[in-house]
Amino acid sequence: MEKDSRIYIAGHRGMVGGAITRHLKLAGYTNLITRTSAELDLRNQGAVHTFFQVEKPEYVFLAAAKVGGIVANNTYRADFLYDNLLMECNIIHAAYQQQVTKLMFLGSSCIYPKMAPQPLREDYLLTGPLEHTNEPYAIAKIAGIKLCEAYRDQYGCDFISVMPTNLYGIGDNYHPQNSHVLPALIRRFHEAKIANAPSVTIWGTGTPKREFLYADDLADACIFLMQTYSEKELINVGTGEDLTISELAELVKDVVGFEGEIRYDTSKPDGTPRKLMDVSKLHKLGWKHSVDLKEGLALAYDDFLHTQIVAER
Ligand SMILES: NC(=O)C1=CN([C@@H]2O[C@H](COP(=O)(O)OP(=O)(O)OC[C@H]3O[C@@H](n4cnc5c(N)ncnc54)[C@H](OP(=O)(O)O)[C@@H]3O)[C@@H](O)[C@H]2O)C=CC1
Numbered sequence: 001m002e003k004d005s006r007i008y009i010a011g012h013r014g015m016v017g018g019a020i021t022r023h024l025k026l027a028g029y030t031n032l033i034t035r036t037s038a039e040l041d042l043r044n045q046g047a048v049h050t051f052f053q054v055e056k057p058e059y060v061f062l063a064a065a066k067v068g069g070i071v072a073n074n075t076y077r078a079d080f081l082y083d084n085l086l087m088e089c090n091i092i093h094a095a096y097q098q099q100v101t102k103l104m105f106l107g108s109s110c111i112y113p114k115m116a117p118q119p120l121r122e123d124y125l126l127t128g129p130l131e132h133t134n135e136p137y138a139i140a141k142i143a144g145i146k147l148c149e150a151y152r153d154q155y156g157c158d159f160i161s162v163m164p165t166n167l168y169g170i171g172d173n174y175h176p177q178n179s180h181v182l183p184a185l186i187r188r189f190h191e192a193k194i195a196n197a198p199s200v201t202i203w204g205t206g207t208p209k210r211e212f213l214y215a216d217d218l219a220d221a222c223i224f225l226m227q228t229y230s231e232k233e234l235i236n237v238g239t240g241e242d243l244t245i246s247e248l249a250e251l252v253k254d255v256v257g258f259e260g261e262i263r264y265d266t267s268k269p270d271g272t273p274r275k276l277m278d279v280s281k282l283h284k285l286g287w288k289h290s291v292d293l294k295e296g297l298a299l300a301y302d303d304f305l306h307t308q309i310v311a312e313r
Pocket residue numbers: 010011012013014015016017035036037038040041042043062063064065066067083106107108109164165166167168171172173180
C-alpha cells in the first residue's frame with residue numbers, strides 16, 4: 001500500500017472504520033475514499049458497482065456491517081443476515097470486477113462453534129454448531145470468509161479475512177438495548193451514579209467470559225495485516241486474555257466511580273460461554289496489542305462523556 005494508493009474504507013463512520021481512517025491519515029495515506037450509508041447504500045448492487053467503476057479503489061477495508069450486541073442480534077435476525085450478506089456480496093464481487101489490488105474482510109469471533117475448544121484456533125471454523133442468539137450474523141460472516149476464499153481460488157484475488165474479538169473504543173454504540181456489553185455497562189453505571197441509584201442490573205449470570213480489544217489497536221492490526229498478510233486462511237485479532245462479565249462489571253464500576261450494588265437479570269441470554277481467541281499466528285507475524293483493558297476503559301469512558309456533552313448541545 002503506497003501513501004497515495006486509492007484506499008476505500010467501507011463503514012468509515014463506524015467505530016472500527018473510524019479508527020482505521022484515523023490511523024491511515026496519521027500514517028500519511030492521502031487518497032482515502034469514503035461514503036456514508038446515506039450516500040451509498042452498500043445493499044444496492046447497482047450503486048456499489050457504479051461506485052467501484054468510478055472510484056477505482058486499489059485497496060478496500062470492508063468495515064461496514066449491521067452490528068450489535070446479543071439482544072440486537074437475536075431480535076433483528078433477518079436484518080443481520082440479509083443486510084450483511086448483501087453488503088459483502090456486492091463489495092467483494094465489485095472488487096473482483098474492478099481488479100482491486102487487495103481487500104480485507106472483517107468478520108467476528110462469533111463465527112466459531114459455540115462449544116469449540118479454547119482458545120479458538122483459526123482452523124476450528126465450521127467444526128460444530130453456532131450460538132443461537134447470533135447465528136444469522138455468524139452465517140453472514142462465514143459467507144464473507146468463504147467469498148474471499150472462493151474469489152482467491154477461482155480468480156486469484158488477494159482478498160483476506162480478519163476475525164476481531166469483541167471490540168470497544170472511540171465512537172462505540174451506547175444504545176441501552178442494542179449495544180455490546182462494554183459500552184452498555186459504561187452507560188448504565190454512569191446513569192446510576194448520576195441518579196444516585198442503589199444498584200445496577202446487568203444481563204445474564206455474569207459467568208460468560210469475553211476478550212476485549214481496543215478499536216484503535218484493531219485498526220493498527222488491520223493496517224499491519226494489509227501490508228504483510230496475503231494468505232487464504234482467516235486470521236484472529238485479539239489480546240489472548242479474557243475475563244468474566246462479572247469481573248468486567250467490577251472494572252467498569254470502578255472506572256465510572258459507582259458505589260452501589262451489582263445485580264443480575266438471568267432472564268436475559270448469556271450467549272456463548274467463552275470465546276477466547278488464539279492469537280499465536282498474529283503474534284508470530286510480529287503484532288501485539290498495546291492498550292490494556294483498564295487503560296482502554298478509561299479512554300472509552302472519556303469518549304462516552306464527550307458523546308453526552310455533544311448530544312446535550
Ligand atoms: N463492535 C464489535 O465488538 C465488533 C465488530 N466487528 C466487525 O467490525 C466491523 C465494524 O464494526 P463497528 O465499527 O463496531 O460497527 P458500527 O456499527 O460502529 O459501524 C458500522 C458502519 O457500517 C455502515 N453501514 C451499515 N449499514 C450500511 C449500509 N447498508 N450501507 C453502507 N454502510 C452501512 C455504517 O455507516 P453509516 O455510519 O454511514 O450509516 C456504520 O458506520 C463489522 O464488520 C463488525 O462485524 C467484529 C467483532 C466485534
